Amino acid sequence: MAKCKVERCHHPVSELSLDGCCIFHTEAGKIKGYEKGKPVFIKPDERDEKSKGIVQEFVSQFSRLLEQRKNDKGILVCDEFIFPALIKQEWDEIWRPVKSGYIINLDFSVSFIGANFGGVAYFIGAKFGGEASFSEANFGGVAYFIRANFGGVANFSEANFGGKAYFIGAKFGGEADFIGANFGGEADFRWANFGGEAYFSWANFGGEANFSNTIVNLRGIFRNAKFHKEADFTNAIVKLLDFTRCEIFSFMRMRETNRMSDEQKEEIENRIKELASPEDKFSESEKSILEWALKLVEENVPPIILLRDLRFWENGHLILEDFDVSLTSFWQTNFHIIRPRIDLIRVDWKDKVIIDDIFKRPKESENFTEENKLIYGPIESLNKRKQAEEIERCYRQIRLAYEARGEYPDAGDFYLLEMDARKIKLNDVFLLCLHYLYAWVSNYGESISRAFGWLIGVFLVSTILFAFAGFSHQKETFRLLPQFDISNILGTLKILLASSVAIINAITLGRMEIYAPENIWGSVIFYSARIFGLIILTLLLLAIRRRFRR
Template structure:
């Protein structure tokens, strides 16, 4: 038991007893007059007290503001209000403002059928409200509980106010039922606060409450909003198996010791913005029906976020993780915008979207799709991320915005990583039907090709960029920036021994270089890249190179038959000159001669001969045939062009085999 608090020098607003006035205490007893008397209940004469108590009936109003009630006096008062049917006290309007209970206050099983006002009351010993029922408002603002406060099984059927109350010893609300609002704003729990199994049918308000010892909320049901905004938990906070049927607000809360939310259910939204978890933070088995917001939160020690299920957005934006963390979650969307990871981290996600814009990675961070084969994690953006510390396993990058990331060439792509693909099919291009072969592509290429300026010239199927959340049009990178992205990611594919991916991203890089029409770009370079694309698909399309090779050889064979091969091989001639007895002989070979109309030159024999000439030209060998002057130039051209096409075809075939 502790001593009552020192009296206040300010007189109360009600007519008071003033018993015990001294030169140092001009107020004296602060107890309100008993009706019909000029003394409070504590200083009433024995006969008058007996008469007053005898006049009370169950359900009567009692007003003992400022009165000091010791154990026997409180017992007599409650006995006078006892209901003979239930044998429990039944009170009407009960006004105990500023009252002092010097001994144990036994209100167990009491029934308050009207307002119960304990504002500024002082409980010097234990306060027992087990199984009490508050049918109307209950006011405990600024009350002081110097010993245990016991409310297990208590039913608050109207508003309960505990604002700024101080619980110096244990506060026990185990199994209590709050049918209307329960207000513990700015309350201080110096010892254990036990709310196990309590039911809050209306709003439960703990705004700014301070729990300096353990706070036990296991199995509690919050049927309406639970407000712990700014609450301070300096010891362990136990919220296992709690049901939050409406919004739960822990905005700016501080958990200095362990925070345990295991197996709790948040039917609506869970707000932990700017919350601080100094030591362990456990959210294993948590289910959130709405959004779970931890943006701005700080996790200074071990955190176990999951396995948890969040149907809406799990927001970790601007949160700080000071120690290693494993997040296992099935979410609608996980936002990690400007999240700071100061230790290693693993994100194991069953499904959902992931936005990592601006995340700060000081140590390796792995993103793993736990359900890679069926519903992989879709990464929306890594803009502003240092990809040197990022590992993506079995993720979906079909809509991922990569522009603005750093060290993409060091990005690690593991498992089955999905990218967008270019639209395939046959579409007319400048009046000619062209078959397009699909390949891996970046989402940014889709966005650029889908711009209105490109639509008349390009095939359908490109995906436009989604609008920004602000409604403003998105920024779409040009070919130069896209070429740089493809170049860096090609290096990442090569480091991962992914030859098919590297080949597709090489083609993407070359395509962007070919389509780059910025001022100052050499037209000759673009022309060379266009020829490289048309002849062999940048050395990656074997069928295209072989088609051009066969076409070139066919044209060369026809040219040889028409203009390169003579009508017949020339025969050597010997011309002699007789001068006396001396004879001089000169032997020459006449130039090959082509005669006859063109249709007579297209014969099988000439075709076979022309084919031998062309095949020899393909492998840089001289045919050894007599050719016309035109034929010699045709052979020289074929000996330059066709081996190049053969080499491109061989390069493409090699790349295809490696893939």
């Protein structure tokens, strides 16, 4: 019997096909034409007698393939198969040889590389014992992988989901590869558990992306991904999420990351008890993932989230809410294009130091040895000045985000860190001295009381010293003697009052001739009071101006 003309296909040519292909690769009775290069499948209610015959033979032959693989445990190769638009009853008939109750037991490796699913793809409750490859597969309708269990590598790289993709409660025991995948509709990964690495780099999310309550045991990599609609990571339990160079077209929300409600904890604890004696590798994998997630929450470990070099489109916006963002990176991201693009709502900061600040890096960061290269590589590749410039910019972005929400105490804290980072890049000694003076006198303009205290201090010290040095005013000489005469209190007060007026005159740039010093020490004190008093007064006015600008 003639073999299918498709390369590497060993199935015989179907008598119902007219294109020299087997029942799995033929387009006859499945596709009615093409629009813009994409196949248009025959819907179940559009089938003629020939199409019905093709579908019946397809279901029968595929079911027979499953029966063979069930017995010999070999790999099920379905590369470039063309699945007609099937209804649920037909999918049930396909899975009949490997179905037990609600579970589809695929205890062998499967390969659907380049497969074309014309309608609904029904894999609810499927258990993949080996590697499952759907690379470059095309899902024309809804793809159901609800509660699917992948024991090995799950490869969906460059897969195209034309409709909604449901991976609710799916469990990935090994690596999950969605690199370059295209989600035309909603991508729903709620309650999914990723035991290995989860790769979504260059993925395109055309619809809503829902990763709420998802557990990512190792790393979730979303580099260069595009989120066209809302992306939700509420209550996700993660070790590391990398969103470097992502494009955000709508809202992305991260809320209560690495946190659980009491009900969630109780539910997970009960599930762990159910899995106390794992029956198979699937149960054992799920148990270890849940135990890890529970431990992470109980130890209050903050997630590592890399929000680096993000691109915000017109309606792009990021919300971080109700979790510890101490290990969140803002490296090279501009959150203030035209308007603020980030909201920081009730977030926690440990010491209010970002993970990017290698000059004030928390000691805990040393524990993340596996991620060191990923986290700190881009930072440590720069020279010290460039590092300081970028860290300063990151703190400025956070400060502006708080100022936009009117949360000025938090904004002030990050303004201080911004100024500390600016100090590191200063090479000029004079500018560095002014910077330190600005910090000492007014806490970088954040403390009016400190600046006022310094001004009063300079005024009082200068007044007393100038009175001891002596000065003349309107042909009258004023000088405090080294020993005070208690009986002449009024005279002492008169001298101090005159001296205070002289110092005020000095600070306000008055003429020295009005209060002429008697000696060189008086001149030194007068001009010192003028210089330092004027500087401190200026810094005080700047602090007042900064306060009122808010």
